[in-house]
Amino acid sequence: MMPRVFTNTRLTAGESLPLSGEDGHHFVRVLRVKKGEEVAVATPAGTYLATVEQVRTAEATVVLSVLSRLPSHESAQQIFLIQGIPKGDKVDTILQKCTEVGVAGVLLMQAKRSVVQLEAKKLSGRLSRWEKIAQEAASQSQRDVVPVVRYASTRQEVKEFLHRLGTSRVLLLDEEEQTTGIRTLLQRTKTFTPANAIVIAVGPEGGWDDSERDWWHNEVGAEAVSIGPRILRTETAGVVAVSAVLYEYGQLGG
Amino acid sequence: MMPRVFTNTRLTAGESLPLSGEDGHHFVRVLRVKKGEEVAVATPAGTYLATVEQVRTAEATVVLSVLSRLPSHESAQQIFLIQGIPKGDKVDTILQKCTEVGVAGVLLMQAKRSVVQLEAKKLSGRLSRWEKIAQEAASQSQRDVVPVVRYASTRQEVKEFLHRLGTSRVLLLDEEEQTTGIRTLLQRTKTFTPANAIVIAVGPEGGWDDSERDWWHNEVGAEAVSIGPRILRTETAGVVAVSAVLYEYGQLGG
Numbered sequence: 001m002m003p004r005v006f007t008n009t010r011l012t013a014g015e016s017l018p019l020s021g022e023d024g025h026h027f028v029r030v031l032r033v034k035k036g037e038e039v040a041v042a043t044p045a046g047t048y049l050a051t052v053e054q055v056r057t058a059e060a061t062v063v064l065s066v067l068s069r070l071p072s073h074e075s076a077q078q079i080f081l082i083q084g085i086p087k088g089d090k091v092d093t094i095l096q097k098c099t100e101v102g103v104a105g106v107l108l109m110q111a112k113r114s115v116v117q118l119e120a121k122k123l124s125g126r127l128s129r130w131e132k133i134a135q136e137a138a139s140q141s142q143r144d145v146v147p148v149v150r151y152a153s154t155r156q157e158v159k160e161f162l163h164r165l166g167t168s169r170v171l172l173l174d175e176e177e178q179t180t181g182i183r184t185l186l187q188r189t190k191t192f193t194p195a196n197a198i199v200i201a202v203g204p205e206g207g208w209d210d211s212e213r214d215w216w217h218n219e220v221g222a223e224a225v226s227i228g229p230r231i232l233r234t235e236t237a238g239v240v241a242v243s244a245v246l247y248e249y250g251q252l253g254g
Numbered sequence: 255m256m257p258r259v260f261t262n263t264r265l266t267a268g269e270s271l272p273l274s275g276e277d278g279h280h281f282v283r284v285l286r287v288k289k290g291e292e293v294a295v296a297t298p299a300g301t302y303l304a305t306v307e308q309v310r311t312a313e314a315t316v317v318l319s320v321l322s323r324l325p326s327h328e329s330a331q332q333i334f335l336i337q338g339i340p341k342g343d344k345v346d347t348i349l350q351k352c353t354e355v356g357v358a359g360v361l362l363m364q365a366k367r368s369v370v371q372l373e374a375k376k377l378s379g380r381l382s383r384w385e386k387i388a389q390e391a392a393s394q395s396q397r398d399v400v401p402v403v404r405y406a407s408t409r410q411e412v413k414e415f416l417h418r419l420g421t422s423r424v425l426l427l428d429e430e431e432q433t434t435g436i437r438t439l440l441q442r443t444k445t446f447t448p449a450n451a452i453v454i455a456v457g458p459e460g461g462w463d464d465s466e467r468d469w470w471h472n473e474v475g476a477e478a479v480s481i482g483p484r485i486l487r488t489e490t491a492g493v494v495a496v497s498a499v500l501y502e503y504g505q506l507g508g
Contacts, residue, residue, distance in 0.1 A: 001485075073483040100486050101494060141484045181507030226507035228500070229327040230395040231255075232354050236493070240355060243497040244506055246482070252498055253435030253480035 003031050004040040004139045006146055011041060011048050017064040024061040027052075039064060040142070046072055047144045074144050077249040078104040078197040080165065081238045082158065084111030084204035085118065090235040092133055095149065097239040099137035102246060104197065105148035106134070107161050113206040118151065127151060155215055162220065168197040170222040171245075173237055175207050177224040182241060185225050186248045200241045205234050257285050258294040258393045260400055265302050271295065271318040278315040281306075293318060294396070300326055301398045328398050331503040332358040332451040334419065335492045336412065338365030338458035339372065344489040346387055349403065351493040353391035356500060358451065359402035360388070361415050367460040372405065381405060409469055416474065422451040424476040425499075427491055429461050431478040436495060439479050440502045454495045459488050 005023050019027060027033045033052050041048045047070045054063040081103050083094055095106055108130070110118065118126060130149045138146040152158045162168060169189075171182065201222060208216070216222040227241055246252045259277050273281060281287045287306050295302045295318065304318040335357050337348055349360055362384070364372065372380060384403045392400040406412045416422060423443075425436065455476060462470070470476040481495055500506045 071483070075482075097490050100484060100490050102482070102484050141486065143484055181504070183501055183504055183506060184508050228329075228356070228505060228507040229325070230354060230356050230397055232395060236351050236354050239490070239493065240497045240506070243494045244501045247437055247498045247501050250435070250437055251482065252437060252494070253431075253482040254438050 001140075001142075002038055002040050003027065003033060004042055004142065006042045006135065006138070009043060010045060011043055011066050013048070013066055013068050015066050016053060017041060017050065017066055018061060019064065020059070020061040024059075027062045028055060028057055028060045033062060040070065041066065042138075042144045044145055046070070072144055073142055075102045075104075075246055075249070075251040077245065077251055079242050079245050080105045080107065080168070080197055080199045081242060082107045082109055082161075082170075082199060082201040083238055084109055084202060084208070084234070085114040085116050086204045086234045087115050091130065093235050094238055095130055095133045095147075096137045097235075098242055099134045099143070099147050100141040101239055101242050102141075102143070102251065103147050103242055104145075105150065107150045107152055107158065109152045109158055110154070111204045112209040112212055114204045118153070120153075123151060155219075159220065162199065165197045165199070168199050170199045170201060170216070170220055171225045171241070172201045172208070172213075172216045172222040173203070173227060173241055174213065174224045175226075175231060176213075177226045180223075180225055182225050182227050182244050183248070185223060186245065198245050200238060200245070202234060202238045202241070255394075255396075256292055256294050257281065257287060258296055258396065260296045260389065260392070263297060264299060265295065265297055265320050267302070267320055267322050269320050270307060271304065271320055272315060273318065274313070274315040278313070281316045282309060282311055282314045287316060294324065295320065296392075296398045298399055300324070326398055327396055329356045329358075329500055329503070329505040331499065331505055333496050333499050334359045334361065334422070334451055334453045335496060336361045336363055336415075336424075336453060336455040337492055338363050338456060338462070338488070339368040339370050340458045340488045341369050345384065347489050348492055349384055349387045349401075350391045351489075352496055353388045353397070353401050354395040355493055355496050356395075356397070356505065357401050357496055358399075359404065361404045361406055361412065363406045363412055364408070365458045366463040366466055368458045372407070374407075377405060409473075413474065416453065419451045419453070422453050424453040424455060424470070424474055425479045425495070426455045426462070426467075426470045426476040427457070427481060427495055428467065428478045429480075429485060430467075431480045434477075434479055436479045436481050436498050437502070439477060440499065452499050454492060454499070456488060456492045456495070 050064040053065040301324045303321045307319040308317040
């Protein structure tokens, strides 16, 4: 697999791109790239093929020569996951799997039935760790962008997250929803355009409580949806629902 | 969650069902069910609501009273996964997730690039362990049946497995397939009916090798398919592809 680096720099074919810091270290000391080796440089405006022009071993820096644009691997339909914080290391699994599949971002939400209550002082360390997992999975799955990872300790913060997304359609996964399946719902509403984000909301173990249900419906305008009679674990539900949306929008290979 | 037991017994409403052995032990010693408690009895012909009629603590047996048939949780479209054996404990994850989502069975195949070579003397122990994982996941996700778990050390055994399924459609997940996406393929062929099984074949880490590709195409008649430009880990690909097929056939809640 071609080594991959993510950068926010705007690139043009023909230019040189120096890499130092963590990226330089990773390329020189971990991957041990050689002069002339091909690498991929992923930017928010697309991914470029590049070759290693110089390796400065002592300083752990490399200089890349940017060659040409590669085809995008991103879904045309933006999908976000809002995940009620589950137990143990399930957040890691969810971030990894949903990044591979192609989410644009994940918001981890302190839900009523979340057993784990994240302490404020541990938050920044935890977010760095989660971002690192998303970055590794984005690299592995050859994405153009690393999904954003955010945390909301209150419902107000969830609303602010949604507000920043602009017009979006929020699908509330709910075991108590018996009538409307995800396919029926996605195919019924044709006015919604792929330009708007789709947000999948998944509760923690034990699901959403009634006050949360009311809030999602009345304050957010979420649509309750079933993904079938088989009860999925919280760490399985998100990736399955995201896959379903990608499939509907022709973003699983068409 | 209502306790659940799987049995091959054919049941009718009104009859009594004694449980001893492992099931009796589980109900009496682990779940500590009480007289009058509701339980689900899953059989290949459907799942029944029952109540606990007697608890014999000393012998670790219970007698259930079968009440009425519950709605089926099974997919009308049968889907099987053939998984090239991956590294480490990934088989466990794959079995758990695919069982939750709803596969009818999983065949673990010794593929060319499988790093793990299962020793014959360890096979029966490993299969018991895998069946147990499938059973636990089937119970958790409230399925009517436990998916079958099989192992094939040779391609001939894969063919025999497929032969026993009868007419089936085999989709070969292949990173090298660039043109045909899973949605295009499933929607293109309308002659195939849900009465026939769909089989998803996923390679181990590193994918299928060329001799396997040839074999799948020429000997099995498999159709190569892409699930998109984002490269999924082997333990992610199966559950995503199975979800896609379930979605297409209206089996994720309709």
